[in-house]
Ligand SMILES: [Zn+2]
């Protein structure tokens with residue numbers, strides 16, 4: 001029976017046990033009385049929301065008693081968090097960022113993610129198309145994860161933090177909180193009076209800045225008529241960032257890919273045959289000299305080529321954030337340190353300086369003892385802790401509890417009695 005997959009009763013019981021011993025270690029969000037909370041139970045389709053707590057002990061008691069599959073709090077502050085939306089009294093919101101490998105297009109997703117059309121049965125790997133060949137858009141999706149998607153999400157998070165700290169001036173110690181999402185991503189919360197009352201369009205501007213939307217190479221030094229001046233790679237803001245982006249792009253793009261961009265003959269030759277010279281110009285002098293090094297010719301074409309390079313380079317430097325989350329001023333976001341019902345892992349707050357070495361596949365494991373026997377219908381290979389498991393196809397296996405719960409939460413297995 002389809003509904004058996006995942007054994008929700010078993011997982012709910014394990015979550016309950018975990019919350020009984022760990023709820024007391026879960027800190028309430030800041031300004032708890034102004035936050036709305038929301039929860040989903042295993043097997044339940046309705047989200048319980050508009051919940052408020054007077055203090056941390058009421059909050060912890062709720063977690064122990066209900067042991068939810070998914071737990072959220074509002075990124076915003078309300079005077080009456082328990083009222084309906086109209087009566088809540090919005091009074092500011094943290095600035096939140098969601099970085100989720102679900103939104104990336106990664107080669108590994110074609111190895112571990114699958115979709116199937118509910119209407120005609122068409123199947124494929126990676127993300128489903130917007131519309132199936134049959135004209136319908138209802139898919140069954142199977143999304144797993146691996147070290148490569150987790151690394152990619154962390155890399156995007158680090159780029160985001162760099163922009164938030166270097167360009168926007170937020171204090172790593174006082175304003176920023178980074179959480180592993182418990183699944184395929186990271187959340188960054190900015191708490192600072194300067195952003196608390198920003199409306200949607202204010203937040204949209206921050207999003208545009210982070211994405212490098214509308215960046216034009218000619219205003220960033222890449223202009224043959226520029227008078228030059230000091231080197232710009234170390235400049236603040238997008239001026240330096242864009243220069244570094246172009247530098248990295250030239251340094252790391254293979255010649256075949258440069259040729260495939262179908263740029264002008266001279267610039268292609270400079271980037272392919274004299275790459276070191278091009279890099280030295282960017283490093284030691286002004287970007288305008290890069291254009292001069294290409295030589296005289298069709299200036300309009302050259303600017304269009306530089307713009308094309310800049311566009312691709314900026315995409316690499318910009319952080320891949322979910323823009324909808326950041327601009328939504330009523331957003332619910334996962335509660336740090338609770339469990340994620342699609343993995344059985346813990347949402348974790350990570351100290352900024354430990355982020356480079358943070359490994360969710362070791363740190364976020366919640367169930368550290370015991371084992372369970374599960375029947376796996378399908379699961380790709382995954383590392384959990386220090387060991388690798390799978391791939392499995394239609395087989396019974398006895399594995400550590402953390403692995404069993406992960407396979408069950410992903411609905412790839414059921415308890416084998
Ligand atoms: Zn179809």
Ligand SMILES: [Zn+2]
Pocket residue numbers: 106108109112144145146147148149150
């Ligand atoms: Zn992956």
